[in-house]
Amino acid sequence: MLQRGCRDHRSGWDAVARPGRSKAVLESVWFEAMPDNEISVTNEYVAGSVVVQEAVFSGTHTGNLAAPNGLVVPPTGRHVQAPYVDILVVEGDQIASDHLYWDQVELLTQLGLMPAEPLAAEG
Numbered sequence: 001m002l003q004r005g006c007r008d009h010r011s012g013w014d015a016v017a018r019p020g021r022s023k024a025v026l027e028s029v030w031f032e033a034m035p036d037n038e039i040s041v042t043n044e045y046v047a048g049s050v051v052v053q054e055a056v057f058s059g060t061h062t063g064n065l066a067a068p069n070g071l072v073v074p075p076t077g078r079h080v081q082a083p084y085v086d087i088l089v090v091e092g093d094q095i096a097s098d099h100l101y102w103d104q105v106e107l108l109t110q111l112g113l114m115p116a117e118p119l120a121a122e123g
Contacts, residue, residue: 029066033073034059034080042083049096051088056081057102061111073113080110
């Protein structure tokens with residue numbers, strides 16, 4: 001459970017936790033878009049109250065993906081594998097801070113929403 005007032009700093013997202021709002025609720029947009037998703041933690045480091053996880057989110061885009069700007073990306077049917085790093089600060093049994101970083105361009109490319117090759121510069 002996120003602490004009241006905890007900032008959830010996601011690439012493109014900046015949500016403030018409210019009482020009773022769990023991390024799963026904040027991630028539900030991804031779970032709706034890719035219901036067959038799997039998360040594989042590849043490394044985990046703990047130093048005091050700080051936990052750093054390296055992981056890979058994978059799934060097939062079969063549901064609507066709600067973007068932070070309110071647009072909805074319809075299903076592409078594409079399978080993605082998106083590595084990410086999550087840095088958490090834990091106080092007691094609650095997450096006081098959560099910073100999640102991933103390569104948005106790579107994910108958009110895998111979804112077919114950006115070109116795989118750089119566009120040639122006009123000269």
